[in-house]
Amino acid sequence: MDGLSAKLTPLGVMVLALLREGDMHPYEMMRLMRQRRDDRLVPIQNGTFYHTVGRLERAGLLAEVGVDRDGNRPERTTYTLTDSGRDIVLDWVRRELPRTDRPAEFRVALAEAHNLPREEVLDLLGVRRAALAATLQMHTSGIADADLRGVPQQYLVELDREAALLEAELAWLDRLRARLSDSMPWGIADIPEETLHRLIALREAQRS
Numbered sequence: 001m002d003g004l005s006a007k008l009t010p011l012g013v014m015v016l017a018l019l020r021e022g023d024m025h026p027y028e029m030m031r032l033m034r035q036r037r038d039d040r041l042v043p044i045q046n047g048t049f050y051h052t053v054g055r056l057e058r059a060g061l062l063a064e065v066g067v068d069r070d071g072n073r074p075e076r077t078t079y080t081l082t083d084s085g086r087d088i089v090l091d092w093v094r095r096e097l098p099r100t101d102r103p104a105e106f107r108v109a110l111a112e113a114h115n116l117p118r119e120e121v122l123d124l125l126g127v128r129r130a131a132l133a134a135t136l137q138m139h140t141s142g143i144a145d146a147d148l149r150g151v152p153q154q155y156l157v158e159l160d161r162e163a164a165l166l167e168a169e170l171a172w173l174d175r176l177r178a179r180l181s182d183s184m185p186w187g188i189a190d191i192p193e194e195t196l197h198r199l200i201a202l203r204e205a206q207r208s
Helices: 002-006 010-019 026-035 046-058 083-096 103-111 118-148 157-181 193-207
Strands: 062-068 076-081
Touching (some): 010 076, 026 076
């Protein structure tokens, strides 16, 4: 499973995660993802999308459950998520959430982190925080050393920007972990029933 998880693209993860909500055909998946602005996280292009779905099916991560035709439109194949597909999303999130060298993958992992238990997410984000803090220390030490050696500031602006971004992410990460440790609802079990019904109704409206 680990080797297969490592080969998943962010788009593949988003497709599998979407099928956790129910069986769908690719056109419906693309429409939902665009309506939800998931194209902020991954490019959604028709050819690439259908190719990704085909690869996931061949890997046994999703399976065909029916074919239908609406009027004169082409046939549409509906897919369901397999147990392997469900598990591999969680494995992928576990691997990518603490990493600091793959920003695109981290954004998708963060978007799907709600599928993991609260305590596990806190631990994974703690690993990420430690790595970010070490990188920030390396940057600030480098800048201080460059200042002592009289390096002109114009040569350090990129390092200064990177340090500022790291400081901002660390501050955000600390706020998120504090909320998770406190009372922030997490996972579907923590969503109030009334809110859950509203979300389901919104999803069905998006699918129609």
